[in-house]
Amino acid sequence: MFTWLDRFRPLGVLIARLVLGVIMLVHGWHKIFPRGSLYNFTQMVGHMGLPSWLGYLAAFTEFFGGALLVLGLLVPIATLGIAIDMAVAILKVHLHHGLTGPMGFEFPLSLFALALLILASGSGHLAVDSRLGTGVRKR
Numbered sequence: 001m002f003t004w005l006d007r008f009r010p011l012g013v014l015i016a017r018l019v020l021g022v023i024m025l026v027h028g029w030h031k032i033f034p035r036g037s038l039y040n041f042t043q044m045v046g047h048m049g050l051p052s053w054l055g056y057l058a059a060f061t062e063f064f065g066g067a068l069l070v071l072g073l074l075v076p077i078a079t080l081g082i083a084i085d086m087a088v089a090i091l092k093v094h095l096h097h098g099l100t101g102p103m104g105f106e107f108p109l110s111l112f113a114l115a116l117l118i119l120a121s122g123s124g125h126l127a128v129d130s131r132l133g134t135g136v137r138k139r
Contacts, residue, residue, distance in 0.1 A: 013124030021067070021068075028066055038056070041059055058089075075123040
């Protein structure tokens with residue numbers, strides 16, 4: 001009945017990819033570029049009982065993963081990294097605050113779901129992956 005909407009699917013994936021990419025790029029930026037913030041973030045990760053080097057991995061995944069999504073380059077790798085990053089954020093930081101409210105896990109859960117959607121749907125329109133032939137193609 002609504003099969004005519006299928007032609008808009010790549011546009012929807014493009015919008016989802018750009019939105020997730022910009023959000024993650026900004027979140028990573030704030031963890032990396034203000035002087036001393038990367039060190040502070042890695043120390044915070046260490047105080048949560050995780051190895052401090054995972055703080056570097058999380059910050060760079062958010063920043064460079066977001067940049068890759070905006071470009072549409074290596075989209076499956078970027079979205080998988082972001083999905084794992086958000087899963088860890090939910091489990092280690094936000095879960096005990098509940099779904100809604102301050103520090104709730106509704107926002108990271110939305111980003112997790114968006115990353116999984118893009119991972120399953122492919123790169124969408126205007127992606128470098130589709131020009132290189134490396135994107136996931138759906139029929």
